[in-house]
Amino acid sequence: MYKEQVQRRILTVLVILSLGFLSLEGWMTWMRNQSTQELVEYRQTFLQQNLSRMVTRLGTTLRSACSDYSLWTQMQDFSKKLDRHWAKVNIDTSLPEFGITHTWIVNPEYKTVYSFIVDSLPEFEQPLQKDTLKSVKGLNFYQGFYRYKQAIFELAACPLHSSDDYERLGEATGWLVLAQPVGEDYLEQIALLTDSKASIVFNNHLSPSSTINNPWNIRISLPFRGASGQPVAFLTATTHLEDLKKLYDASTQLIIVNGFSIICLLFLTYFLLQVWVLSPLKQLTNSLDKNTASELKTLLSRDDEYGRLASLVNDFFRQRDLLAAEIQKRGQVMDQLAQVNLQLFDNARLDELTQVANRRRFDEYLASAWNSAISTGNPIALLMIDLDFFKRYNDTLGHPEGDDCLALVADVFRNVVKSRHDLLARYGGEEFAAILPLTDEAGAKVLAGRIIDVLKQAEIPHPGSEFQVVTTSIGVAACSPIPHQNPEMLINMADKALYEAKRRGRNGVVAFSELPKTVDEDINQ
Numbered sequence: 001m002y003k004e005q006v007q008r009r010i011l012t013v014l015v016i017l018s019l020g021f022l023s024l025e026g027w028m029t030w031m032r033n034q035s036t037q038e039l040v041e042y043r044q045t046f047l048q049q050n051l052s053r054m055v056t057r058l059g060t061t062l063r064s065a066c067s068d069y070s071l072w073t074q075m076q077d078f079s080k081k082l083d084r085h086w087a088k089v090n091i092d093t094s095l096p097e098f099g100i101t102h103t104w105i106v107n108p109e110y111k112t113v114y115s116f117i118v119d120s121l122p123e124f125e126q127p128l129q130k131d132t133l134k135s136v137k138g139l140n141f142y143q144g145f146y147r148y149k150q151a152i153f154e155l156a157a158c159p160l161h162s163s164d165d166y167e168r169l170g171e172a173t174g175w176l177v178l179a180q181p182v183g184e185d186y187l188e189q190i191a192l193l194t195d196s197k198a199s200i201v202f203n204n205h206l207s208p209s210s211t212i213n214n215p216w217n218i219r220i221s222l223p224f225r226g227a228s229g230q231p232v233a234f235l236t237a238t239t240h241l242e243d244l245k246k247l248y249d250a251s252t253q254l255i256i257v258n259g260f261s262i263i264c265l266l267f268l269t270y271f272l273l274q275v276w277v278l279s280p281l282k283q284l285t286n287s288l289d290k291n292t293a294s295e296l297k298t299l300l301s302r303d304d305e306y307g308r309l310a311s312l313v314n315d316f317f318r319q320r321d322l323l324a325a326e327i328q329k330r331g332q333v334m335d336q337l338a339q340v341n342l343q344l345f346d347n348a349r350l351d352e353l354t355q356v357a358n359r360r361r362f363d364e365y366l367a368s369a370w371n372s373a374i375s376t377g378n379p380i381a382l383l384m385i386d387l388d389f390f391k392r393y394n395d396t397l398g399h400p401e402g403d404d405c406l407a408l409v410a411d412v413f414r415n416v417v418k419s420r421h422d423l424l425a426r427y428g429g430e431e432f433a434a435i436l437p438l439t440d441e442a443g444a445k446v447l448a449g450r451i452i453d454v455l456k457q458a459e460i461p462h463p464g465s466e467f468q469v470v471t472t473s474i475g476v477a478a479c480s481p482i483p484h485q486n487p488e489m490l491i492n493m494a495d496k497a498l499y500e501a502k503r504r505g506r507n508g509v510v511a512f513s514e515l516p517k518t519v520d521e522d523i524n525q
């Protein structure tokens with residue numbers, strides 16, 4: 001089974017691209033956060049610096065204004081005008097691009113307020129006069145006395161205008177409010193003057209703070225210090241970074257849309273690769289796997305590289321089929337040739353007249369059976385079969401009849417010598433031989449006797465023979481050969497026995513073992 005490497009590689013590339021793009025997205029997000037953070041910090045710093053500058057300038061100017069403060073006028077009007085929101089005064093300064101709002105907050109709990117104002121306030125005993133506190137160096141001041149948590153405060157409020165000394169801060173409108181605790185008696189004096197007992201709950205009090213209460217709303221408070229260096233008021237500025245927030249949200253959206261688009265793009269890429277590359281590739285490999293061109297049908301109609309490839313594979317299959325048919329045909333021819341060869345081989349080892357094995361086949365088979373007997377230790381026997389008075393047969397009946405007789409006798413012998421291991425051969429002329437592997441002398445003698453009997457029963461007429469029918473004499477020899485002995489020995493033994501059978505009157509069987517001892521010695525010499 002092969003591995004689908006192409007698909008795996010494409011997926012790997014797509015995964016790497018995804019990771020790359022996601023890293024890019026991460027980097028973009030980080031950069032966005034970083035630059036936003038820098039902008040926020042920049043604005044914060046700017047705000048802080050600006051506030052510091054304002055506090056310094058306001059302090060200087062107020063100090064100078066308060067030093068000229070000599071008349072208490074419009075007290076009653078001011079008291080009436082004050083509402084409970086007086087303590088929180090908005091100053092719209094010149095930072096429109098940042099949308100900064102400043103808020104002055106007076107903290108009555110700071111006793112130092114008094115120490116700041118005391119240098120510049122007139123004596124309390126000084127009679128208050130109307131319309132004298134209208135303007136001091138371009139600044140209008142109002143004053144009131146109020147009660148807060150059992151304490152009484154004197155409050156000075158300074159409206160801020162764009163035309164005043166803070167014009168460098170831009171359009172500045174609102175109030176600066178300062179406070180100092182005062183005694184009951186002082187209040188009573190004022191009440192007498194104003195004919196009213198004013199009191200107000202300082203409920204809009206805010207604690208000074210310097211926080212960024214959310215990323216898009218910076219609030220900074222700076223202390224407004226009195227002569228002794230203690231904070232007497234706080235200038236609070238807030239800026240709403242809506243523009244930055246919009247930018248931030250837009251970039252977030254962009255990053256999300258980008259990420260989504262990239263993922264969609266990668267999926268689309270994979271889909272297209274699947275359709276254009278992998279699917280036809282699979283068809284091709286399937287076709288080659290299944291070893292058939294049937295899978296190539298749809299590919300063959302294409303006019304691109306896959307169509308060409310499919311056509312080449314198709315050609316390859318066709319040529320392979322042709323080649324296979326050719327190989328099969330040649331195989332058949334080879335089989336036929338082998339059969340002919342076998343036939344030729346057999347023919348070369350067949351006696352034409354009698355259709356039994358010829359002398360060459362006899363020699364080959366005897367050698368092979370002999371070696372096999374040596375290696376297995378089994379016995380092997382040999383019959384030498386010689387027709388009796390055959391010269392006379394030829395002489396009386398003619399040579400052609402002699403041939404027919406030999407063929408007839410061979411048929412008779414073949415019916416007797418028919419064991420799978422035995423071989424009947426024409427040894428030469430009118431002499432036959434039978435090689436009998438795995439047979440000892442006794443067994444061989446039995447078979448030889450049967451040959452004699454069957455031939456006699458065949459009753460082939462032989463006018464020249466004293467038996468009147470064709471008969472044969474058989475010499476039998478058998479042994480269990482050992483290495484270095486050769487089959488000629490067995491032939492000689494059978495020959496000797498045959499000679500003895502002839503000598504004893506023919507038409508009979510003589511075994512080599514029946515011969516006198518001297519013959520045996522001759523053979524072994």
Ligand SMILES: Nc1nc2c(ncn2[C@@H]2O[C@H](COP(=O)(O)OP(=O)(O)OP(=O)(O)O)[C@@H](O)[C@H]2O)c(=O)[nH]1
Nearest residue numbers: 386387388389390391392394399400402403429430
């Ligand atoms: N027709 C024919 N005769 C053959 C053939 N081969 C050998 N002969 C004859 O067989 C005869 C053998 O004669 P001999 O060797 O004298 O032996 P015999 O006449 O059979 O006498 P004994 O063997 O002693 O019984 C010869 O006359 C050969 O010509 C053959 O193929 N065809």
